[in-house]
Amino acid sequence: MISTVVLTRDPAGNRRWAAGLRSAGFAVINAPMIDTVPAALTPGLAATLRQLPDYDWLVITSPRTPPILRALMNEAHVPRAKPPSVAAVGPASAAAAERAGFTVTFVAPTPTSAGLAATLNPVDGRAIALAQANIAPADLAQSLQYRGAHITRLTLYTLTPHDQPNPQLEAKLQAPATAILLASPSAALVLAQRWPAALVVPVVAIGPTTAGAARRIGYTAVTQAAAPDLPSVTSALHLL
8 A cells, every 4th residue: 555655846846746655645755756947938939929819719728837827927918808719638637727717618628738739629720739848749739730730839948957966766766655746847857867766666546648758758556537636646556
């Protein structure tokens, strides 16, 4: 039975999960793998943000994105009165967008970039802004362009490996009854590179994209939570 959960998101993301997992009876180890660095508001980015109300869709693919986007829009003095319609890759991204004051009108039925690209409508001839990180792959933009969309990619933040050392983590990973909560492919990759012992620790992944990435990286015991929420994650941890 799992009693300890290693959290690998950025510090703010870990704090949100830690409280809920502790209330569910788990001990929590904070081990951020990724830092999120918001983009500076350059004149070019400010100009694009001011044009967002004229876009047909604003696509959100990560819960990290909406608060950063909202802060940048406020800094650029973009009025809230006429935001673009938001398409979210999944429920977690949709919830983050709503919390940031955006109106979500589409959530992909399959919470992956491929699922969003295949089901978002209307697309042909539409102007679509993709709000993404610096390491976002090009497949979503390419798929939407293939369907006739006019794409603008907005790089709103940079994901970098967390540089604060955690010398005790390897021993904690090897302790019995420990599991890892993975919320992004980038965190999964950094953890595996820095602490190879993590590859044999049971993993709960939040969403199919992270689960698939974890398996490709070499994690040997990956369980996908039924949904990216605390009850589903807690249930998955209890079943390990």
